[in-house]
Amino acid sequence: MKFSVFQISRRGGRGTNEDRMGYCYTRDAALFLLADGMGGHPEGEVAAQLALQVVSAAFQQETKTGIKDPRAFLASSILLAHRQILSYAASKNMLDTPRTTFVAALIQGDSVCWVHCGDSRLYMVRDGEMLARTRDHSYMEQRQDEVPPGAKTGDKTNRNVLFTCLGSPANPVFDVMGPINLQQSDRILLCSDGLWSALSDVEIVYDLGLKQVARAVPDLVDKALEKAGASSDNVTVIAMEWETPDGFEETRGSVTTDSINDGVFASTVQAGGVEGLVEDLDDEAIERSIAEINEAIRRTAARRNS
């Protein structure tokens, strides 16, 4: 597996940056993540960070044996992240829960799947054209889907109103897409609303399709910050370009996973730091638990008989 990747997050006119991003990979799989902690509720940055940690921890766990069903993996880990945020809030006796949007792309072999909840987006670009983009879970984007082409689109003021996110008391609504086969030079970009609220799809796709990600990403972020001015939202972008191993183009700073050993896991997502993270049980852990219990039964029985 070979890809190049670039990520950047910049604070706009806001006091804090509650956006979080990261990627991690093993020899056979890679995961790209982005979460935008929501304002108006407490500790948005914790919700975003938790979501990243839970999903990347699940990725690390599952890739040990290979992810059998990538779509199912994405669905169950996004729910796990949601519950983790709720239990964090419960453990702190918080009156309101922290919330976040979430988008993640999982590459395994040569195909990609993704999941998103809220208005953080994924763009997939092939040969300079937009192959796919997530539909925001916002009232505006849903309404746009309903209006006939050419009709006046929704007003900008409602852009912020999401009907779902991770961490709210209601179960999250999310969409899983893929698998889609990757071709040489396909680009995948994940971004917070700070990017797409300032730039149009056309502008984003143009830059992404034309330039290498290490150039396209900082250029796009600069443009967005400039256009939105002093009131700009935080802008966070992570993008990757897929390179077939025998491709001619040599991209500087690309990641080749073929040389890394089995069982090696690399990640830019900070682990730990948040208490009470629930680990999911894998097969090995189940076997270990059963062995421990039977050992305890034997010891207790021996004590009883002696």
Added chain:
Amino acid sequence: MSKVKPAPLSPETQIGGYRVVRKVAAGGFGVVYLAIDPEGQQVAIKEYLPASLVARAPGELLPQVSTEKLSLYRLGLKSFFEEGRSLAQISHPSVVSVLNFFRENETVYMVMNYLEGASLQDFIITARDQKQQKVFRESTIRSLFDEILRGLRIVHQHKMLHLDIKPANIFITDDNRSVLIDFGAAREVLSKEGNFIRPMYTPGFAAPEMYRRDAAMGPWTDIYAIGACIYACMQGYPPNEAPQRLEKDRLTTALARLRGVYSDNLIEVVEWTMALDPLSRPQSVFALQKELSREGERRYTKLSMAEKMRLQFDTMVADTKKSVKSVTGAPAVRQK
């Protein structure tokens, strides 16, 4: 949540070298079977089969778990292991013992010794129907709960709470032992997870803190339930549910009727253990044991004429809406 409960294993099914005879009980967390081990001994096998998370068609072996419920299913499994792990360390005649733990059919099974006898609930109903002044003799009550408390003390020492102590979960064996059954460490852990599975509680025996999500549960929560069980052994009926008591508490009045029948000390013990405020109850099993096993002459204070009249008047009012709940008729229900 699936509306159809997963089907239990059919009789004669072989699991882990055991032969299933029949289903004996089913709860939110699984199914208990009577089975025969390879040596021909009877055992009880508890199958992890959370009714709200899995589906299984009749005749099938493997439970089906949908993808979105998988992480909850695994979380519940963790609790099931906790229960097994705690019980495996406990060797006490008053606590059901675990013999084996194994994995099959993509779920796990806990093998326990099979108890022959009847639950305290069955005994209460039988005794109650004889319509005598006392449901049980005071000495019977004291020695029965002395045994149960010895077991419960060990359980609490292993940092485990029972959380569903009720006459149906106190088993009196044919060789005259009383044993605590149906441990649910699982109940506690899953409740922390939030909206999905709430702890089970049994009205009348559940302490007020079990109805609240933010309240701390501890040994005092099990102690409340013990008090309620003693009450049921004296009255023949479970006490009013905690929320009802919080509105209008009739416990003292109800216990006053038993004055002269049971000793003042026993009545006081019940009032103490069933205090609505957790901090006003005995804080440990040991404290309660000490009070229950207190030797010495028992004092019986008969009711005065005025008190009798007041009670009678109270009965006229209260009985118009008296809910004649049998001890059995109060099944565990889910919190709304």
